[in-house]
Amino acid sequence: MSNAVEFDNIDVIFGNNQAKSLELLDAGKNRDEIAEATGDILGVANVSFDVPQGEICVLMGLSGSGKSSLLRCVNGLNKVSRGSLRVHDGDWMVDVTTCDTKTLRDLRRKCVAMVFQQFGLFPWRTVEDNVGFGLELDGMGPKQRREIVREKLALVGLDQWADKYAHELSGGMQQRVGLARAFATDAPILLMDEPFSALDPLIRNRLQDELLDLQDKLNKTILFVSHDLDEAMKLGNSIAIMEGGYVVQHGTPEDIALRPANGYVADFVAHMNPVHILRGRAIMQRVAKDQRTGSGDLPIKDENIRISLENGIIRAAHDGDLGELKLINYTGDLPTDLDPMDNSVIFVADDTVLLKDLIDMRGITQNPVLLTHEGRISGTLGRKAFFESLTQTASPAD
Template sequence: MGLSGSGKSTLLRCLNGLVRPERGRVLIEGTAPRIDPTAADAETLRQIRLTRVSMVFQQHSLLPWRTLRQNVALGLEFRDLGRAEINAIVDEKLELVGLGDWKDKYPEELSGGMQQRVGLARALATDADILLLDEPLSALDPLIRMRMQDELLALQRVLQKTMIFVSHDLDEALRLGSRIALMEAGRVVQLGTPAEIVTSPATEYVKRFVANVNPLAILRGGSLMQPLESLPRDPADARVLLLDRTGHCRCTLSAEGRPGVLSIGGKAGRLVAYDETLVLEALPEDVLITGPLETSMRTALTVNHSTGRPMLLLDGDGRLRGVISEWDILRAMVGAREGKRAEPGVEPLSTAV
């Protein structure tokens, strides 16, 4: 991402050989030897574009005289495939993007968001490992754009492709990207996770770029929590962990590192996994909420504010990894505003794709 003219789209076009760089290489994994589109001959480039790399353009690039099915089939028609096989693949991809009932319509009969889905289906039809997306959502209305971002994230959870997405919208980049390359005047000035970009800007340019970002949307449990190793213990019984600053909430750990006996205000407590359907304000006082390490700062703040109690973060095996209190959240927000990592020594976790 970066401002207009920073070189985003030019760099993207280097990845599939549309632009030849003056120096440097692009290496595509998955074959032996690895392929470099910047040095490939015409036939190799053609095969890369047919099978390995697909592209989604900003203005959809749909052919108006072709139906949706015919537009999506375009890349497949250059392969040695029968019409029945092509139609089966196309129909599957149109169903995947929610346009199965529109396959015989023409682009002019569709909304902007639907046209963008056709472009995405066309890119997916070749089953390429790598998708290049050149500001594909920038021409859409804000509400449609947000919905398309949700759909793209949902597709990625299913397809697990390598997606390289160009954007000049910071909110979009932070929402979609697992890693962000921030560009200025043709150079990559910082590469990192969204949390790293926001909390540890590498240059004054990056600092200005992220100055107005709300850390609630970016920081994750791994960069907020007080890790297990630093939790204080009861002086009278070293087996008991103090989960908040007052010692109101306490627990022991099992041999496997999972929360054991839980105490809240001297009474037996219990754990409940966070779910968006929970009415937090209505939970009884004997409940502590748990969540995964990927829990967002917004969720942790909501849990703390609504229950008045800390949130426990567990790994995939149910082991306690740390605790988030309102104090930890405040410290994280101050750290983000000062351009520092919120919790030194704790690696921020990816937020998205």
């Protein structure tokens, strides 16, 4: 998978003594020490990681950690003091730190769109005119602009509100207008700066779900700023946790939850509920690649069950009677015709399935769950691994 955004040793200093401040940064001075010596503010320090195309990367940390400062470097709203920041769209690539004004303007118009926390809607314009504002600036004609705007409003469920004004909409609806405006440009990269934080918890949760549904359809690359760990864990394919301008850990939600890099990250995840974060792949007993096809028994612990492959076909035995167990593919909804504690079935699910869904499966059967990746067995989840996952506690790495 190719990258959409590449941060390469990014430093951002706000102030007029950048050369001296960078010198102090290289000498190991922290934000407070740099500010005292030069009057400059350290926004971002030595950040290097990549964001693959089509993924959601959440930047999170406490207030002042540098997450919004880093986000705004991607479209040039914050100037990078040192380092390289490359943005890709297919074969097209630009280094935001060295490009000219015209290229930066093209980047903002066609490649990177932004959704703000406070919606940023013009109160004198209708919903339709707000969504089409960028297209209008681009010189697109009214007919074509209207077609695109109506399509994007339908995408976010607001096609019946096109003629309304911002004050006639709820906060959640106004944020949907902001999303539609970003989608209207067809930019492959979206920057979202705490877009849901000003909303009530119920509305925020609903918009998070809607964003994930839209992402399934649109496959954008999204950099999403949040200070809410639950939100980050729910939305992110990866999470970058920042402190004092530095990225102290970058990894999958499972990495962050189970293997915090230091005490700062461990404090973030200390009171986290694992059922909404952990996925089968993080807790399963892995099946070796050479065991995933052909024939032979698969590993399973603490179960009176035998799982085997016969010429690539999964077979299951209970009490030594091969094939008596029924395999049920889990696709997001549990069957409604099964009795509770039906130990004649075994669920087969993708290894990205959440622990909360695995709990639902265990509510029907005590048998192990078989986990797959791209259609092939990748692991097994028996009783021991399942119950251990419910009591896992994270501790910082040494």
